[in-house]
Amino acid sequence: MSNPVTQLSQPSISLPVRGGEFTRPGAEELERLQRVSSATACAKLHGLGITHSFVEGPRPLTPGQRVVGSALTLQFMPQREDLASGLGQEYVERHTALWAVLETVQPGDVLVIQAYGSRFSGCIGDILARYFKRKGGAGIVVDGRIRDADRIRDLGIPVWSTGTTPHYASQSELFPWAYDVPVAVGGALCLPGDIVVADDDGPVVVPQGMADDVITAAQDHEEWEVFSRERLDQGARLSDYYPLTPDTREEYEAWRSTRVAGL
Known part of the structure; x- marks a missing residue:
């Protein structure tokens, strides 16, 4: 009896999806924001009219860490069987936005991942976090889970997530879909090139154009x-x-x- 999944027609879409070019903030802006806490950044943005800057949910993997950097965005989407499903999917991931975005990392980037607060998708594991750090990545904010928590903690890279899971990224209900696109994380909008300020109070997204204010x-x-x-x-x-x-x-x-x- 044939597997019904193999009979599904494939949509005419090419993955991964990549957004347009974007400009990262200047080093001087990032340096000046190093002295600003996430609480102060959130309060000042509220006074300037931005009322949803706090990324609600993700907590620091290692308390006491802090990061300020340019947002590099990754978007997960719900799985659909005609696009991604089945055995061997962990190996399929190498052709997705998850692998692709890591090749674009520049020193000082903060990887911001939209994962809908999923409890079952380990969006980043030890090997990927290790590669991200080697490329100069400054920190990771995940609106969802990570795996290999002890190994990532040992790397010393600042990570904010909603928790941990033993699952790999596409093992459950999500699939790495797009990068360099707008993402929704913990009720906040994050655009590529926005500035992320994160500490023990949580991550805050500072619109790049409002950094000086x-x-x-x-x-x-x-x-x-x-x-x-x-x-x-x-x-x-x-x-x-x-x-x-x-x-x-x-x-x-x-x-x-x-x-x-x-x-």
Whole structure:
């Protein structure tokens, strides 16, 4: 009896799908964002009108790590039997977007993977993470699972995911479909070349065109929080120093001028 899957007609689509060319952010922008936490970046983006920048779900594989880098995107899609299914699929993966995107990695890239929070697709494993790191990749954000967690942890590469699984990437319901395309991760839109800021609070997507505005707003915020912590540790009232009042803002400006003069 023949296998009914072999009788399915094949759609006229060529995989993997690749999006258009994109420009990565400059090294200076990335360096300046190194001093900005994901919480501050998220708050400042909210004030600038971007209300969905937080990638909800992925947590750090190794707490205490941090990354700032240019988004390199990978999109998984639901499997359909006329395109990808059956035995030997792990070997078919080498001809998919998962392998293709890794050949485009540039130093400082953060691989951002759309996987719908799948609990059964191990989007990245040890060998692929090792190759990504060798190419200069800075970190990985997966709206889904990874496998080989201990080995990836030993590599030291920062990874944010929703958990782990023993499955390989296409073993369950998803298939690596496209790269260099817009992706939806944890309720946030990420475009190729956007900037990812990720730490223990989770990943945040900074639109590339808004990086300078975020940096400017964040620099003031981070500085006055240092001042406020100092005053609160000295016994000051919370309502006077967080956030600053007009009076304590003047006090902060004087404090800041003294610090700048001392440099």
